Amino acid sequence: MIRSTFYKEWLKIRYYVLGALVFNILFFIYLFFDIREPFQNGPAIMAWYSAIHIHTIFYEKIKYLLPATGILIGIAQFIPEITKSRLRMSLHLPVNPNLLILSYVCIGIAAVIVIGIIDIILFYIIVIKFFPKEVSSSALMTGLPWFYSGLVAYLATTQVILETKSGRRIFYAVIFCRFIGLFFMSNEYSSYAHVTERLFLISLLFIPAIFFPLYRFRNGGIE
Amino acid sequence: MENIIEVRKLYHSYGKHVIYEGLNFTVERGRIFGLLGKNGVGKTTLINILMGFLHPTSGRCLVLGEDSHNLSPETRGKIGLLHEGHLAYEFMTIAQIERYYSGYYHDWNRDWYYELIDMMGLSYNHKISKMSCGQRSQVVLGLILAQNPELMILDDYSMGLGAGYRRLFLDYLTEYVKNGDKTVFVTSHIVQDLEKLVDDIIFIGKGGYLLQTLLIEFMDSFKQYRFKNGKGVKLPGKDDIIKNVEIIGDKVSVYTFESKEPAREHLMKKGVETVDFEEVPMTLEDAFIGLMGRY
Amino acid sequence: MMVARLSRYTIIIISISVMGIYMPHFYWKAFGTSPWRTLLLYSSPYQKFVYKEIKVAHRFRYGDETGKMYDRKGFEELLPFLYWKNLDKMGKLPITIDGGTYDEDVIKKGRQSFELMPRMFPDKHPQIKLYPMFDTKRDVALLQFPKEMFRITDGRMEFITASTNTIDEHLSDMLTNALKTEGFTFPARLIAGKTTSMKPFDEGYFIVDGKNRVYHLKRVDNGPVCIRTPIPENIGIRNIRISENNRREFYGTLLTNSGQLYLISYDNYRLIPLPLENYNPDTMDLKMLVNPVYRTITYSDENRVYAVATDRDYNVIARYHRDMPVVNGKLVKTAYSVLFLFSIQPKPDTKISRYMSFDILTNGWPGLIGIAASILIYIAYMRIKKYNMKANWFDLVVILFTGLYGLIAAMIIRPEPWD
Known part of the structure; x- marks a missing residue:
């Protein structure tokens, strides 16, 4: 059962996941050249100074990469399910619908996490090439909320898509966008250090939140 | 006889728009049920309630003894659904979709699926999105047959199908139910197809009008009588006996469950002149229109 | 369900x-x-506190502690050391206050200001702990940015060359040894220095070691100069902030855990306590203005601004506080x-x-x-x-x-x- 579920979701999203992965990798190649530029055009120490003491976030361009990836995967996975209400087919399977949707979401989360981990590794490799380890760890600390917001963006997208009524959908979209905005409120490195856990924990609420739109879908989503 | 579907005092409304008020009917095991109704009378609503995708405002709808909107996974496994428009995962191929569904059902019979598929002569790697409507209906029917369910609910299986595929579909259904332990609940907008298939019929009309009957009984008792329409001929209105009145050219048709003479007497009593009063044979489609009206 | x-x-x-x-x-x-912000200043010639209330950079109100209001010109006349350029234009320089005469040169050289905001404390802002160590050349006036930055690990001081991103062992050993010779205990608890080249000269870093002793380390003509300061170990240092100024009166400020703020004097690192009452370093923004005659220290949170004026030896002359204008009904x-x-x-x-x-x-x-x-x-x-x-x-x-x-x-x- 799990295998079938995984099989179907993978068939559905594989090209999008691979496409997103390629795009992410290309983006980091671009980031590499972007970070290298000041080292080639001026004294390296000034690039360091700017990064460490002017507090310039020189890798800011990657900010929205993972949330965009999360939204893409959410769309790829759930838009086909709600067009023509195809989700009906899944809901009729001899499986607990909550577990089924949870496994769908887990598959999407897994895809976002895999891309996110590859991103983090590439990011670290690039920064450590040019900067001391203190800067790389600070960059990771700074980037972590951005990467994590990718998961939230994915989950928020699935909710907005699964919700059946447009009014409520707009409400969710506004609230969830604002929530995702919480991960992007600072232009200072490492500034989420004290609140990362808190933010991450409350974001976990997005996982059980998926059951309510599903419940609404099951009880009158198709008209 | 065991009731496979049992609808009791079903009430449903969208806001102030009432669809059903106290709908009652039962579907017994081993029967083929046709649901007939014109568009807009809530056929889809009823199907959605039966399939468990809509929570009725009140009343009960039991399918295999469980609340239709809260079926256990085991019970869902015993029900095969064909969604309107032969819904399927278009991103899958013929082989992939079979592999996918087979993982969920214990007594999955892949031969039945491939028997239907092989008739089309398509490669197993053919994508469903690249199929015609008819081909897709084969895939969907094949999947339902392979699932070997106790109850099939088929929502407008004939939509978009040519005569050939429609016939094929019917042949397979007939074959499927012949042992008598399977139940089929079917809707179609092509009424004449059902004539060859169904045992029982449920007519639903506006405002929750419902008539449940055996097809044979219905065809036997529902009559159309025709008489001459001329200047000064009084036209009958609808009442308990006269279900419908139609004027075609210089003829007036009345539809009723009464046999010829009592019908004529009834008309006379109402002061209607019945010149050249005769019974007209009907197909199911004629009868359907006669009962439900044209529009 | x-x-x-x-x-x-x-x-x-x-x-x-x-x-x-x-x-x-x-x-x-x-x-x-939007709220009014209040600036308190001490008028040297009139020996009273005056204030300026600012709303969104465009609206101003001027007054003094007695309730008298001023226009801008009148206000600026009260503060000759701040607005000496006006006086200069009108030909009113030099000025005489308390028998002392001050011309442009004396005023310019006698001025200093600095600000201390809660966010400057290490626990209030993220800071990657890598610092440039300037090298003062005795014969070159301009500060040149070094090619490396240092970190202090559990066992030594490490210099990392930026262009290669590798450790300069020679420099690292040289500075580590200079610290060790003075008895420095690794790791460092606090590293304080001004990391910009936009300053008149470089005083290097004040480094608190594992045993709470304060070391002053700088680099002159590519050699280390390391001094173990007599600042007491048990004073409970929360933060040190260095700000080089040509007056060379103090290196900067030292804040203790108990909230006492000191100046670190050039006179053998003597600590000069600032006479602040009701100062809360966690919520208040502190400004110190030095002119040839007085020092004014103001500190404020969003509700109230305090000020103390002292003489050159930090003896209190006057205190004053004022509530910020209430804006929201x-x-x-x-x-x-x-x-x-x-x-x-x-x-x-x-x-x-x-x-x-x-x-x-x-x-x-x-x-x-x-x-x-x-x-x-x-x-x-x-x-x-x-x-x-x-x-x-x-x-x-x-x-x-x-x-x-x-x-x-x-x-x-x-x-x-x-x-």
Whole structure:
């Protein structure tokens, strides 16, 4: 059962996941050249100074990469399910619908996490090439909320898509966008250090939140 | 006889728009049920309630003894659904979709699926999105047959199908139910197809009008009588006996469950002149229109 | 069923937390007025405190502690050391105060100012602990930026060359040895220095070692100069802030854990206590102005500004404090407390801290009125919509703890009619 579920979701999203992965990798190649530029055009120490003491976030361009990836995967996975209400087919399977949707979401989360981990590794490799380890760890600390917001963006997208009524959908979209905005409120490195856990924990609420739109879908989503 | 579907005092409304008020009917095991109704009378609503995708405002709808909107996974496994428009995962191929569904059902019979598929002569790697409507209906029917369910609910299986595929579909259904332990609940907008298939019929009309009957009984008792329409001929209105009145050219048709003479007497009593009063044979489609009206 | 019901509350909680951040924010945008900031200054010739109130950089009010108001010109005349250029234009320089005469040169050389904001403390802003060590050349006036930055590890000082991103062992050993010779205990607890080349000269770094001793380390003609300062080990150092100035009176400030602020004198690192009353380093923004005659130290939070004027030896001459003008009317404030039981502040004022905090601030007792009203509205709503109150009792609990936010969330994400 799990295998079938995984099989179907993978068939559905594989090209999008691979496409997103390629795009992410290309983006980091671009980031590499972007970070290298000041080292080639001026004294390296000034690039360091700017990064460490002017507090310039020189890798800011990657900010929205993972949330965009999360939204893409959410769309790829759930838009086909709600067009023509195809989700009906899944809901009729001899499986607990909550577990089924949870496994769908887990598959999407897994895809976002895999891309996110590859991103983090590439990011670290690039920064450590040019900067001391203190800067790389600070960059990771700074980037972590951005990467994590990718998961939230994915989950928020699935909710907005699964919700059946447009009014409520707009409400969710506004609230969830604002929530995702919480991960992007600072232009200072490492500034989420004290609140990362808190933010991450409350974001976990997005996982059980998926059951309510599903419940609404099951009880009158198709008209 | 065991009731496979049992609808009791079903009430449903969208806001102030009432669809059903106290709908009652039962579907017994081993029967083929046709649901007939014109568009807009809530056929889809009823199907959605039966399939468990809509929570009725009140009343009960039991399918295999469980609340239709809260079926256990085991019970869902015993029900095969064909969604309107032969819904399927278009991103899958013929082989992939079979592999996918087979993982969920214990007594999955892949031969039945491939028997239907092989008739089309398509490669197993053919994508469903690249199929015609008819081909897709084969895939969907094949999947339902392979699932070997106790109850099939088929929502407008004939939509978009040519005569050939429609016939094929019917042949397979007939074959499927012949042992008598399977139940089929079917809707179609092509009424004449059902004539060859169904045992029982449920007519639903506006405002929750419902008539449940055996097809044979219905065809036997529902009559159309025709008489001459001329200047000064009084036209009958609808009442308990006269279900419908139609004027075609210089003829007036009345539809009723009464046999010829009592019908004529009834008309006379109402002061209607019945010149050249005769019974007209009907197909199911004629009868359907006669009962439900044209529009 | 149960799962769906719990799930609904998770969405409600997410919505409430978002509303708790943005609704108060929008409220102040719509109904609040921007505050006046008050600057206190000590007028040297008149020996009294004067103030300037500023609203959004365009509106000003000038006055003094006796209640007298001034126009801009009159105000600036009270502060000759600050606005000496005006006097110069009018040909009124040099000026005479208390028998002393001050011309342009003396005024310029006798001026110094610095600011200390809570966010400058190490625990209030993230700082990657890598620092440039300037090399003072005795024969070159201009400071040149070094090619490397240093870190202090558990066992030594390491210099990393930026162009290669590798450790310069020679330099590392040289400076590590200089520290070790003076008895430095690794690791460092605090590293304080001004990391810019935009300063008149370089004093290097003040480094607190593992045993709370303060070392002064700098690099002159590519060699280390390391001094173990006599600053007492048990003073409880919270922060040191260095700010090189040509007056060479003090290196900078030292703040203790108990909140006492000192200047670190050039006179053998003697600590000069600043006579501050009611100073809270965690919430107050402190400014010190030095002129040839007096020092003025002002410190303020959002409600009140304090000032103390001292002579050259930091003996108190006068103190004064003034409340910031109240801008938002009582109605606006009370309505705020009634509507919003609490608000979530994602980050404090940038002066206070550079870290995100997501603090939950409660807005006082009037919030109870808001709760009561919200509950009544919700009960009426449930009655009208014929929702099952018993099944959805937890909605009321949510509203009880979150007031208006909970009401809005529960009404938009309402229960399903059959629940």
